[in-house]
Amino acid sequence: MNTVASAAPYHHGDLRRALLDSATAILTETGRWDFSLREVARRAGVSHAASYRHFTDKEALIAAVALTGYETLNTRMTTAIDEATGAVGTLRAIGQAYIGFGVANPALYRLMFGQALPSIEGLPPAVLAVLTEARAVLRGVILAGARAGAFAIDPEDEQEVSVAVVTAWSLVHGFTLLTIDRVVDREVRPQVIDPLAARVAERLIIGLLPTQGRK
Amino acid sequence: MNTVASAAPYHHGDLRRALLDSATAILTETGRWDFSLREVARRAGVSHAASYRHFTDKEALIAAVALTGYETLNTRMTTAIDEATGAVGTLRAIGQAYIGFGVANPALYRLMFGQALPSIEGLPPAVLAVLTEARAVLRGVILAGARAGAFAIDPEDEQEVSVAVVTAWSLVHGFTLLTIDRVVDREVRPQVIDPLAARVAERLIIGLLPTQGRK
DNA sequence: CGCTCAATGTTACCACCGTCAACACACCGC
DNA sequence: GCGGTGTGTTGACGGTGGTAACATTGAGCG
Numbered sequence: 257m258n259t260v261a262s263a264a265p266y267h268h269g270d271l272r273r274a275l276l277d278s279a280t281a282i283l284t285e286t287g288r289w290d291f292s293l294r295e296v297a298r299r300a301g302v303s304h305a306a307s308y309r310h311f312t313d314k315e316a317l318i319a320a321v322a323l324t325g326y327e328t329l330n331t332r333m334t335t336a337i338d339e340a341t342g343a344v345g346t347l348r349a350i351g352q353a354y355i356g357f358g359v360a361n362p363a364l365y366r367l368m369f370g371q372a373l374p375s376i377e378g379l380p381p382a383v384l385a386v387l388t389e390a391r392a393v394l395r396g397v398i399l400a401g402a403r404a405g406a407f408a409i410d411p412e413d414e415q416e417v418s419v420a421v422v423t424a425w426s427l428v429h430g431f432t433l434l435t436i437d438r439v440v441d442r443e444v445r446p447q448v449i450d451p452l453a454a455r456v457a458e459r460l461i462i463g464l465l466p467t468q469g470r471k
Numbered sequence: 472m473n474t475v476a477s478a479a480p481y482h483h484g485d486l487r488r489a490l491l492d493s494a495t496a497i498l499t500e501t502g503r504w505d506f507s508l509r510e511v512a513r514r515a516g517v518s519h520a521a522s523y524r525h526f527t528d529k530e531a532l533i534a535a536v537a538l539t540g541y542e543t544l545n546t547r548m549t550t551a552i553d554e555a556t557g558a559v560g561t562l563r564a565i566g567q568a569y570i571g572f573g574v575a576n577p578a579l580y581r582l583m584f585g586q587a588l589p590s591i592e593g594l595p596p597a598v599l600a601v602l603t604e605a606r607a608v609l610r611g612v613i614l615a616g617a618r619a620g621a622f623a624i625d626p627e628d629e630q631e632v633s634v635a636v637v638t639a640w641s642l643v644h645g646f647t648l649l650t651i652d653r654v655v656d657r658e659v660r661p662q663v664i665d666p667l668a669a670r671v672a673e674r675l676i677i678g679l680l681p682t683q684g685r686k
Numbered sequence: 687c688g689c690t691c692a693a694t695g696t697t698a699c700c701a702c703c704g705t706c707a708a709c710a711c712a713c714c715g716c
Numbered sequence: 717g718c719g720g721t722g723t724g725t726t727g728a729c730g731g732t733g734g735t736a737a738c739a740t741t742g743a744g745c746g
Binding site: 267268271302303304305306309310 | 722723724725726727
Binding site for chain 4: 482507508509519520523528529
């Protein structure tokens with residue numbers, strides 16, 4: 257059994273899902289990810305030790321919540337890619353989807369990338385897989401753009417491609433976190449974030465364009 | 472021990488400092504920032520309730536540790552600026568100092584930017600002040616470069632300058648975190664981080680250069 | 687010199703937490 | 717019907733953040 261629950265378990269119905277929902281609810285309501293396992297159980301209407309039938313650990317629960325976050329992030333990115341056209345447009349779309357997700361789910365985003373997990377190692381393999389996939393998607397986009405001549409990148413130079421990937425990811429990741437943490441512009445309103453993000457992204461894109469493509 | 476600059480407390484000598492030192496030591500040794508107040512006190516050879524004579528809260532202790540981090544980061548950045556020449560060189564130096572600090576003190580960096588602090592608001596004013604100062608320094612560097620014509624930025628356009636500031640900070644912040652969390656390149660060695668950071672930074676700088684300055 | 691007193695540190699205690707072991711139940715195949 | 721295993725509960729343990737009452741000690745003042 258186990259894994260993605262489609263069949264309903266015994267007593268409660270689907271306690272695993274209910275616990276994940278409770279945790280997510282607390283997360284979005286309070287904006288904090290240091291909730292107690294007991295509170296999650298309480299919220300699910302269940303005894304405090306019941307969680308241990310579904311998660312070995314508190315960390316496992318957190319990781320499961322994070323996993324759902326990674327999955328929806330991946331989904332948003334791939335759908336954004338599908339709807340975009342052109343290398344630059346695709347890159348723009350992917351960044352927009354990424355930042356949009358982070359800003360819309362700040363607590364979840366911080367849990368996904370800032371949490372108690374000492375390092376990427378030690379994460380459940382499922383989480384690692386999703387992360388790796390996200391990176392591969394981004395790399396694919398940049399590689400395609402390089403092959404099409406839309407970026408000033410040699411598609412055969414793996415290192416150069418990697419640098420572009422890391423640069424793009426760093427920029428978007430950093431911008432998202434700075435925005436979430438209100439470091440960027442404390443008086444900024446949600447309506448202002450989108451144009452700001454767009455202009456920030458443009459800075460990167462300019463750096464990627466071949467010389468003849470620049471204004 | 473040495474003579475203390477300002478105010479030396481009563482019994483212990485300087486328990487406040489000792490507690491900060493213990494916390495920092497635990498932080499760098501274990502790499503975790505969810506240590507217990509009691510462990511800090513134990514390490515300082517003191518009863519667990521003694522901390523409350525110097526810090527109102529566990530969060531206050533954490534914030535104090537973070538503050539020391541912000542201060543040394545600021546110091547490193549300003550000295551890097553002093554030793555650099557030219558707008559591009561200064562920008563490079565500042566980024567290098569920033570990333571170098573983060574990579575050298577991963578746990579401290581994550582505590583500074585990822586921790587329990589729900590948002591930037593609610594932080595002690597001292598922390599806010601240091602953060603604001605750091606941002607002003609970066610803005611000054613970019614503004615000077617724009618005025619000197621080294622960047623393709625209108626120094627009179629405040630928004631354009633802000634965009635450049637946010638872009639640079641986002642890139643460096645994101646790169647530092649991705650590196651710390653080993654998301655960037657799991658097989659990467661410390662020796663590889665510097666060149667990688669340099670090439671990432673170069674991508675940004677290319678985007679900032681005026682057209683005639685590009686290779 | 688001795689007294690006071692406030693700053694500092696300690697002890698004892700509270701509610702709560704994560705985790706575990708023992709127990710209780712309920713649905714499954716037989 | 718019946719056992720057994722998956723599921724949830726109860727109760728306990730050590731540890732935690734935080735508070736209050738108590739002990740100590742050094743500084744200022746007579």
